[in-house]
Amino acid sequence: MTDDGTTAAATGTLGYEQARDELIEVVRRLEAGGTSLEESLALWERGEELAKVCRHWLEGARARLDAALAGPAAPGGGGGPEGTVADAG
DSSP: OOOHHHHHHTTTTTTTTHHHHHHHHHHHHHHHOOHHHHHHHHHHHHHHHHHHHHHHHHHHHHHHHHHHHGGGSSSTOOOHHHHHHHHHO
């Protein structure tokens, strides 16, 4: 159980690229076979943790993109065509 907690804590500090690269390596090793059942299970669990890290980073990126796209549409923030029409009148 201690190993799981330590691994989970270490995984939380990984950047997206690091987690993705390690996940690719885990998948490669699982697909290659030749590992014991215990080793395969450990690899699978590590892969699940890494996938969660990647998902977390991607969800954060999506939220930032959504916020950036929504920003200019906010009242008073755009100064777009609506402001031009009001100034012309």
